[in-house]
Amino acid sequence: MTDEPKPGTSWLADSLRQAGYKLTAPRLAVLRVLEAEGEHLSPAEVLERGRAIYPTLSRATVYRTLELLTGLGVIRPIYLGDGGPCFTYARGGHHHLVCSACGAVIEFNECVVGELAQTLSDQFGFQIKSHLLEFYGLCGDCQ
Amino acid sequence: MTDEPKPGTSWLADSLRQAGYKLTAPRLAVLRVLEAEGEHLSPAEVLERGRAIYPTLSRATVYRTLELLTGLGVIRPIYLGDGGPCFTYARGGHHHLVCSACGAVIEFNECVVGELAQTLSDQFGFQIKSHLLEFYGLCGDCQ
DNA sequence: CATTTAATTGAGACAAAATCTCAGTTAGAT
DNA sequence: ATCTAACTGAGATTTTGTCTCAATTAAATG
CATH class of the missing domain: 1.10.10.10 (Winged helix-like DNA-binding domain superfamily/Winged helix DNA-binding domain)
Incomplete structure (x- = not known):
C-alpha cells in the first residue's frame, strides 16, 4: 500500500x-x-x-x-x-448567520436539531441525512 | 409597537x-x-x-x-x-424536509431554534430577523 | 393644483449560466 | 480481448440575469 x-x-x-x-x-x-x-x-x-x-x-x-x-x-x-x-457536502449540518445587508456569512457550531430530526424522521417517514440551519438578519457592522 | x-x-x-x-x-x-x-x-x-x-x-x-x-x-x-x-418571506422561520431524490418539499412547524437564536444574537452581535431550517434526505417514497 | 426633480421604468442589447444534442470514447462486465 | 451501455466533449441553444438610456412618474414643494 x-x-x-x-x-x-x-x-x-x-x-x-x-x-x-x-x-x-x-x-x-x-x-x-x-x-x-x-x-x-x-x-x-x-x-x-x-x-x-x-x-x-x-x-x-x-x-x-x-x-x-x-x-x-x-x-x-x-x-x-x-x-x-x-x-457543499450533504453530511452533518451546516450552520450560518447570513447578513441581509452585506452578505457576510458567519459559521457557528451549536447544533440543536438532533432531537427534532429524530421526531420528524418518525413523523414523516423521512430518512434524514443532513441539515441546514441559517439565520438571517443584520451583522454587527450593518446594524 | x-x-x-x-x-x-x-x-x-x-x-x-x-x-x-x-x-x-x-x-x-x-x-x-x-x-x-x-x-x-x-x-x-x-x-x-x-x-x-x-x-x-x-x-x-x-x-x-x-x-x-x-x-x-x-x-x-x-x-x-x-x-x-x-x-420567500424573511419573517419568522421556514422549515422544510427536502427529498434529495425527487425534490419533494414537506413543511413542518416545530421550531426549536428560539433559544439558540438568542444565544447567537448575543454571541455575535447579530440581529436575527428570520431563519431557515432544512433537513435533506429521502422521503418515504424514495427510500 | 401645477411645478419640479430625482427615482423609477420598459425595451432590448448584452452577458452569464445552464441545458441539450450527437457522434465519438470508455469503464467495466463477460 | 471483446462488447455495450454509459459516458464524454464541443458547441449550439435556451434560459436566466444584468446593464444602458431615453421616457415616465411619485411625491415633495410652493
Whole structure:
C-alpha cells in the first residue's frame, strides 16, 4: 500500500460506485475538487479547478456530475449571499448567520436539531441525512 | 409597537415606504404577487404572474424589486431541490424536509431554534430577523 | 393644483449560466 | 480481448440575469 489513496476510494467516489455509476476520469476530477475544497463551490469554480486536473473537462460534465451527486444526496446546493448556488457536502449540518445587508456569512457550531430530526424522521417517514440551519438578519457592522 | 399590518396596508409595501422607496404600480404588482403566493416563487414566476396584474412589467423591474426587498431583509432567496433560486418571506422561520431524490418539499412547524437564536444574537452581535431550517434526505417514497 | 426633480421604468442589447444534442470514447462486465 | 451501455466533449441553444438610456412618474414643494 502506498500513502496515496487509490483513486475512487473517497466517500463521494464510493457513493457513485455503489449507485452503479462509472468512475471516469472527468468525474474523478470533479470529486477531487469537491473533496479538496469541501465547501461553497460554485459550478464555475468546480469547472475551473477541475480543468487544472483534467484539462478537457466540459461544463456539461460538471453540471451532470453535480446533479448526480445531488440526486444521491451526498452534496447539496445552497445559497449564500447573492452569488448564486454553491455546493457543499450533504453530511452533518451546516450552520450560518447570513447578513441581509452585506452578505457576510458567519459559521457557528451549536447544533440543536438532533432531537427534532429524530421526531420528524418518525413523523414523516423521512430518512434524514443532513441539515441546514441559517439565520438571517443584520451583522454587527450593518446594524 | 406591533408588526400587525393595518387593513389595506401590507408589510412589504410598508417596508418599501419606510425605507424611502417610491410605491410605483410595477412594484405594487410584484408585491401583490409575493403576498398572494407568499412562498417559493422564482423570478420567472413573479414576472409571469405580475404581468397578469401589470402587463408591461419588465423583467428588469422584477429583479430590481426582488433585490430591493432582499436588501431590506423582508424576503430571502432560497434553493429548493434542483431548481433555481426562489423567494420567500424573511419573517419568522421556514422549515422544510427536502427529498434529495425527487425534490419533494414537506413543511413542518416545530421550531426549536428560539433559544439558540438568542444565544447567537448575543454571541455575535447579530440581529436575527428570520431563519431557515432544512433537513435533506429521502422521503418515504424514495427510500 | 401645477411645478419640479430625482427615482423609477420598459425595451432590448448584452452577458452569464445552464441545458441539450450527437457522434465519438470508455469503464467495466463477460 | 471483446462488447455495450454509459459516458464524454464541443458547441449550439435556451434560459436566466444584468446593464444602458431615453421616457415616465411619485411625491415633495410652493
